[in-house]
Amino acid sequence: MVAITIKDVAALAGVSVATASRVLSGNPATSPDSRARVVAAVTELDYRPNAQARALRSTRSDSIGLLVSDVRNPFFADLAHTVEQAALAAGYVTLLGNANERKEQQDRYLDTLISRRVDGIIVAPLGDGSGSIRSLITREIPTVFVDRTVDGLDIPSVTTDSEAGIRQAVEHLAAAGHTRIGYISGPQATSTGRDRFAAFTRAIAGTGLSQDPELVYFGDYQAASGSAGVHALLQLRRPPTALLAADSLMAVGAIAILHKLGRRIGADIALIAFDDIEWFALLNPALSVISHSVEEMGRIAVDMLLQVIDGAKPESVVLPSELIVRASSSTPTSPASGPSLRTN
Amino acid sequence: MVAITIKDVAALAGVSVATASRVLSGNPATSPDSRARVVAAVTELDYRPNAQARALRSTRSDSIGLLVSDVRNPFFADLAHTVEQAALAAGYVTLLGNANERKEQQDRYLDTLISRRVDGIIVAPLGDGSGSIRSLITREIPTVFVDRTVDGLDIPSVTTDSEAGIRQAVEHLAAAGHTRIGYISGPQATSTGRDRFAAFTRAIAGTGLSQDPELVYFGDYQAASGSAGVHALLQLRRPPTALLAADSLMAVGAIAILHKLGRRIGADIALIAFDDIEWFALLNPALSVISHSVEEMGRIAVDMLLQVIDGAKPESVVLPSELIVRASSSTPTSPASGPSLRTN
DNA sequence: CGTGGATATGGAATCGTTTCCATGGAAACG
DNA sequence: CGTTTCCATGGAAACGATTCCATATCCACG
Structure with missing residues (x-):
C-alpha cells in the first residue's frame, strides 16, 4: 500500500499544503493558477484524500450507517437499496450493518458505527x-428509526401503519x-411484531371471528419459524382455514411446508402475507399481500436523517398499508370443508 | 454530539494518555491497578475510541469493503450476509457498497472505500x-474478486465453474x-456473462442442437431484461421450447411475462435458471436451477482476503456448479407441440 | 551497599488532513 | 503618493489516537 499524501501533491504542484487543501475542498480563496497546478498534480499522482484524517479534523465523515435486522429479508434488501441510493444522491456513503435479528450483533454494529463517527444512523x-441504543441518545448522534421503533425513546421514525392493511385482510377473509x-x-421484542399482533387482535374482535388464542403462533420473522407456525397451527383440533403471516420470510416458510404437506394454497387453505415482495405475484397461486412502500420508507428515512443532522427535529411519519388480493386468498371456503387432517 | 476522548478517560483514571491507550489496546506493560482504574473510567464515561484517529495512526481500520453489483439480487444479498458474518468472526466490519450494475457507481464506491483506507476489498x-479498478492494483490494496473476474488482472478470485452446470442443463433439455x-x-461486460454464454454455446454444439443465433438474447442481469428476452424469443418464427436464464433476476422477469402470456412453465415451455434461490423451489411448478454455493463462495472470499492482507498470494478458487432438476423442466416436450403462437 | 535488569509510566512525536492566523503584495481609494 | 482593503498564500496548531523513547521505581544479585 503506497501512500500518497497531500504533501506529495503540494510538493509536485509547488504550493503549500494549506493551498493544496483549499483547492481540494473547493475553498474560493485560491488562484486559478494554483488551482490548475494542484489539479494536475492530483491526477498525475492519482491522489485520494485520506478520509480518516479528513474526518478526524473536520468532525464529519460524509457517511451514514444503516443497520437492518436481516439483509436476506427482501424487504430490508430493498430498503438498503433505496436508502443507499438516496444517501448517495445527497453525498453520503452508506455503511450497511446486519443485526441478524440478534441484539448482541445490533449492539456490536452500533458500537462500530459510533466508533467510526458516522454522521448519522438509520436503524430498524x-x-x-x-x-448501545441508549448511547445513541446520550451522545446525541443523529438517529432515525425505520420500520420499527423503540418504546419510550424520543427518536423520529418512519413506520408503517399496519392497522388498515391487517383489518382489510381479516375482513376479506371473513x-x-x-x-x-x-x-x-x-417477535414481541419488535414494535412491528407487537403492533401487527395488536391490529390482528382488534380486527378479529371487530369482525366477530374466533379469538381462540391457540390460533396465534409467535415466530421470529425468519423462514423456519413460518414452517414451525404452520405445523403447530395445523395440528390444532380445530385448525384454521386461513393464515396470515406477519412478514415475507415467515410466509416463505409457511408456503414451503404447505407444499410439502400437499395443502393447496388458495383452495385448501388461504394465505396472506405482510410485505409485498416482487415475486410473491409470480407464485401459483399468486400470493395476496399487505403492501407498504419500501421506496418511500427509505427515501423519507434518509430525508429525515439529513434534517436531524442539520439540527432540525422532524415529525415522525407513518405510511399506510393496504391489502392486495390475489389468488391465494380469493377462493371462498366453506367453514368445514373436508376432513380435518392431522399432520405429524 | 458530545465527544469523549481518551484524555477524559486518562484524567478520570488519574493516569497518562499513554497508559490509558496501553490498557485499551491490551498492551501487557500495565499494572493491574491502572488497568482497573482505566476500565472503570471507560465504563463510567461510556467511552468509545475514535476509529478514525486510531486508523490514522496505526494504518489499520479493521474494516473491509464489499462491493456487490446489486443488493436486491438474492444471490448477492446472501453473499453479503455470509461475507459479513465471516468477516465479523475475524474481527472485521464490512462496509457494503452497491454498484447497481453500473460502472460509474462501482468507481464511486471504490474511490470511497480507498479513501476510507479499508484493509481490503472484496468485489464482484x-x-x-x-x-478505479486499476487503482486497486497500483496502490497494492488487498483485493479479492468474487463471482466475477476481470481479464488481464492478476487478482485472486473465487468464482463458479459454469461449464458443468450449463452442460448438464442443456443435455437434460436435449x-x-x-x-x-x-x-x-x-451482459458481455461481465466475466460470468461471457463464461456462461461460452459454456452454453459449447454445450449446444456438443449435443448437436440448433445453433441458431436468434435463440440468444442478451440481457443485463436485471428482471426487466428477462421479460424482454422472453418476449423477443417467443416472437421468433420458430420459437424455442425451452429457456435457460443466466441469473435469477432475469428468470424472475421471464416467469412474470410467461404467466402474463398464459404460457404454462413445465408444460408449454421448459425453464431453467442459473443461481439457486430458496424460493425457486416454492414456485409451482418448482424451478429447475443450476446451483452453486453462495455460503462457500463468501467464506472462501473472506479467507482469501485475510491471506492477502497478511501478505500471502493465495491461489484462485473455482467452485463447481450443478443442475438440480425440478418440475419446470421435467415434462418432456415433443419438438413441435401446438401451434406456434405469436405474441405481441 | 552498589549495580543491573525488568517493569510501569509519562512526555512528545506522529499519522494526514483542515483551519486559524499572520504576512506579503496588489489593487483601490482619497 | 500613502493608506486601506482585499486576496492568495504559507506556517503551524489542532483533531484523537498509537508508539517511541526516556525515566523512575523496584527487586535481585553479587
Whole structure:
C-alpha cells in the first residue's frame, strides 16, 4: 500500500499544503493558477484524500450507517437499496450493518458505527432501549428509526401503519367465509411484531371471528419459524382455514411446508402475507399481500436523517398499508370443508 | 454530539494518555491497578475510541469493503450476509457498497472505500480493468474478486465453474426432446456473462442442437431484461421450447411475462435458471436451477482476503456448479407441440 | 551497599488532513 | 503618493489516537 499524501501533491504542484487543501475542498480563496497546478498534480499522482484524517479534523465523515435486522429479508434488501441510493444522491456513503435479528450483533454494529463517527444512523431497532441504543441518545448522534421503533425513546421514525392493511385482510377473509384465522406473529421484542399482533387482535374482535388464542403462533420473522407456525397451527383440533403471516420470510416458510404437506394454497387453505415482495405475484397461486412502500420508507428515512443532522427535529411519519388480493386468498371456503387432517 | 476522548478517560483514571491507550489496546506493560482504574473510567464515561484517529495512526481500520453489483439480487444479498458474518468472526466490519450494475457507481464506491483506507476489498467487478479498478492494483490494496473476474488482472478470485452446470442443463433439455433452446444471457461486460454464454454455446454444439443465433438474447442481469428476452424469443418464427436464464433476476422477469402470456412453465415451455434461490423451489411448478454455493463462495472470499492482507498470494478458487432438476423442466416436450403462437 | 535488569509510566512525536492566523503584495481609494 | 482593503498564500496548531523513547521505581544479585 503506497501512500500518497497531500504533501506529495503540494510538493509536485509547488504550493503549500494549506493551498493544496483549499483547492481540494473547493475553498474560493485560491488562484486559478494554483488551482490548475494542484489539479494536475492530483491526477498525475492519482491522489485520494485520506478520509480518516479528513474526518478526524473536520468532525464529519460524509457517511451514514444503516443497520437492518436481516439483509436476506427482501424487504430490508430493498430498503438498503433505496436508502443507499438516496444517501448517495445527497453525498453520503452508506455503511450497511446486519443485526441478524440478534441484539448482541445490533449492539456490536452500533458500537462500530459510533466508533467510526458516522454522521448519522438509520436503524430498524430490536429490543428495548437498553444496550448501545441508549448511547445513541446520550451522545446525541443523529438517529432515525425505520420500520420499527423503540418504546419510550424520543427518536423520529418512519413506520408503517399496519392497522388498515391487517383489518382489510381479516375482513376479506371473513367475507370469504373463514371463521378461524391463524396468525403467525412476529417477535414481541419488535414494535412491528407487537403492533401487527395488536391490529390482528382488534380486527378479529371487530369482525366477530374466533379469538381462540391457540390460533396465534409467535415466530421470529425468519423462514423456519413460518414452517414451525404452520405445523403447530395445523395440528390444532380445530385448525384454521386461513393464515396470515406477519412478514415475507415467515410466509416463505409457511408456503414451503404447505407444499410439502400437499395443502393447496388458495383452495385448501388461504394465505396472506405482510410485505409485498416482487415475486410473491409470480407464485401459483399468486400470493395476496399487505403492501407498504419500501421506496418511500427509505427515501423519507434518509430525508429525515439529513434534517436531524442539520439540527432540525422532524415529525415522525407513518405510511399506510393496504391489502392486495390475489389468488391465494380469493377462493371462498366453506367453514368445514373436508376432513380435518392431522399432520405429524 | 458530545465527544469523549481518551484524555477524559486518562484524567478520570488519574493516569497518562499513554497508559490509558496501553490498557485499551491490551498492551501487557500495565499494572493491574491502572488497568482497573482505566476500565472503570471507560465504563463510567461510556467511552468509545475514535476509529478514525486510531486508523490514522496505526494504518489499520479493521474494516473491509464489499462491493456487490446489486443488493436486491438474492444471490448477492446472501453473499453479503455470509461475507459479513465471516468477516465479523475475524474481527472485521464490512462496509457494503452497491454498484447497481453500473460502472460509474462501482468507481464511486471504490474511490470511497480507498479513501476510507479499508484493509481490503472484496468485489464482484464490472467492466474491464479501467477506472478505479486499476487503482486497486497500483496502490497494492488487498483485493479479492468474487463471482466475477476481470481479464488481464492478476487478482485472486473465487468464482463458479459454469461449464458443468450449463452442460448438464442443456443435455437434460436435449434428452427431454427439446431441440431449440433459448438463452437469456448476462451482459458481455461481465466475466460470468461471457463464461456462461461460452459454456452454453459449447454445450449446444456438443449435443448437436440448433445453433441458431436468434435463440440468444442478451440481457443485463436485471428482471426487466428477462421479460424482454422472453418476449423477443417467443416472437421468433420458430420459437424455442425451452429457456435457460443466466441469473435469477432475469428468470424472475421471464416467469412474470410467461404467466402474463398464459404460457404454462413445465408444460408449454421448459425453464431453467442459473443461481439457486430458496424460493425457486416454492414456485409451482418448482424451478429447475443450476446451483452453486453462495455460503462457500463468501467464506472462501473472506479467507482469501485475510491471506492477502497478511501478505500471502493465495491461489484462485473455482467452485463447481450443478443442475438440480425440478418440475419446470421435467415434462418432456415433443419438438413441435401446438401451434406456434405469436405474441405481441 | 552498589549495580543491573525488568517493569510501569509519562512526555512528545506522529499519522494526514483542515483551519486559524499572520504576512506579503496588489489593487483601490482619497 | 500613502493608506486601506482585499486576496492568495504559507506556517503551524489542532483533531484523537498509537508508539517511541526516556525515566523512575523496584527487586535481585553479587
